[in-house]
Amino acid sequence: MPDKIGKYRIINEVGQGSTGTVYLSHDPYYGRDVAIKLYNAEVAGEDEERARTTKKMFFTEAQMVGRLQHPNILPIHDAGVENDRYYVVMEHVHGARTLSTYCRAGNLLPLDDALRIVFTCARALHYAHSRGVIHRDIKPSNIILTLDNQIRIIDFGIALCTDSDISRIDGIAGSPSYMSPEQVKSEDITSRSDIYSLGVVMYELLTGQRPFRASSLAKLLQKIVFSTPAPIHQLRQEVSEELEEVVMKALNKRQEERYATGLEFAAKLTKVHQKLREQAKDYDEQEHFDILRGLHFFHDFSHAEIRELMRAGEWMTYAEGQEVVKEGDLDDRFYIVVTGEVDVMSGGDAIGHMGAGECFGETSYVIGASRRASIVARGDAILLRLSSTLLETLSTACQLRFNRVFLRTLISRLQSGGNRD
Numbered sequence: 001m002p003d004k005i006g007k008y009r010i011i012n013e014v015g016q017g018s019t020g021t022v023y024l025s026h027d028p029y030y031g032r033d034v035a036i037k038l039y040n041a042e043v044a045g046e047d048e049e050r051a052r053t054t055k056k057m058f059f060t061e062a063q064m065v066g067r068l069q070h071p072n073i074l075p076i077h078d079a080g081v082e083n084d085r086y087y088v089v090m091e092h093v094h095g096a097r098t099l100s101t102y103c104r105a106g107n108l109l110p111l112d113d114a115l116r117i118v119f120t121c122a123r124a125l126h127y128a129h130s131r132g133v134i135h136r137d138i139k140p141s142n143i144i145l146t147l148d149n150q151i152r153i154i155d156f157g158i159a160l161c162t163d164s165d166i167s168r169i170d171g172i173a174g175s176p177s178y179m180s181p182e183q184v185k186s187e188d189i190t191s192r193s194d195i196y197s198l199g200v201v202m203y204e205l206l207t208g209q210r211p212f213r214a215s216s217l218a219k220l221l222q223k224i225v226f227s228t229p230a231p232i233h234q235l236r237q238e239v240s241e242e243l244e245e246v247v248m249k250a251l252n253k254r255q256e257e258r259y260a261t262g263l264e265f266a267a268k269l270t271k272v273h274q275k276l277r278e279q280a281k282d283y284d285e286q287e288h289f290d291i292l293r294g295l296h297f298f299h300d301f302s303h304a305e306i307r308e309l310m311r312a313g314e315w316m317t318y319a320e321g322q323e324v325v326k327e328g329d330l331d332d333r334f335y336i337v338v339t340g341e342v343d344v345m346s347g348g349d350a351i352g353h354m355g356a357g358e359c360f361g362e363t364s365y366v367i368g369a370s371r372r373a374s375i376v377a378r379g380d381a382i383l384l385r386l387s388s389t390l391l392e393t394l395s396t397a398c399q400l401r402f403n404r405v406f407l408r409t410l411i412s413r414l415q416s417g418g419n420r421d
Helices: 045-062 111-130 191-207 217-226 241-250 262-293 303-312 396-415
Strands: 008-016 020-027 032-039 076-082 085-091 143-145 151-153 313-318 323-325 333-346 349-354 374-387
Touching: 008 032, 032 045, 045 076, 045 085, 111 143, 111 151, 111 191, 111 262, 191 241, 191 262, 241 262, 262 303, 262 333, 303 313, 303 374, 303 396, 313 333, 323 333
Parallel strands: none
Antiparallel strands: 008 020, 020 032, 032 085, 076 085, 143 151, 313 374, 323 374, 333 349, 333 374
């Protein structure tokens, strides 16, 4: 390991690849850590052709210095040659992980996260394409996530720059499983080839497997050109028909049938995501309604009145031992235990408990009254929390029903000698 490359002090080695070694380094001028890729460009004998290709990859990445300045593309700060050593200097992302981590069955991301990642990549690729750069090697290992889950596209070593042929790498170039049909056939490459590769990444993010697999490279390339991948919904049932159509359009064999730009791909993902969010919200609301409908507190409520209360209330989740309300606090909210149980505490002692369908918060009927006890979750619990102020905005019938049931529950508790808030 060298002590220094150019002005950069080498700290340690962080990775090796077929084209070179990556080192964690320090830039003394800017006072920041950087990553340096040192290319294996000096190879003799039978590997001379590989050495020439490696040099071309260096010059390709060197062209990217300052060219692509986008928050989701790993910036290349510098490049140089020193004593026949070819190197590029990039941003160092501490704790980065690649998308490959989430392309395995059993470790798949939620649909929301998968869509966000592909949406971000599509916009970043649109930016690169608009500046004449085609990546040509989009795959999970070339997309990294930072510690705060921000996206970076990396490794432009075999990119095509439409305004330059200095470093052009002709023929088949890229990672076979993610190549577009036109890459496989050595045809002219356009930005839609990157769209195809991103479609492969999305397929893998959603299902945990690549669209095409084979026992040999020749069979794999033949499948890419001629075969149709297995329907996504067969591999992951929660994927909707609309989302599957989005992916399959990106994977179309014919370039002209794919999305024209990354921006178009991103826009389509946005529409599908919005629809999925609306469907998820509808599903959650129906699930919440069904749970409340089954509680004895709501037996006398009409469907419409329960939905009114749902819109006015908040669905609150508490872990074991978590305080719901605190003794002595001023609070104008009512609470209904939906699932689980809560303990009533006074002076540190448990003086009672409540289960699903029971309610508390009667001090809300008295202006300025403080809580006479604390309520603490006994195990995991879900409560519906209702502000007295928002209750006043509901229909008169719903308000009367709520007050009648709440007070009836309170009287029943007092008659049974229960001690509550």
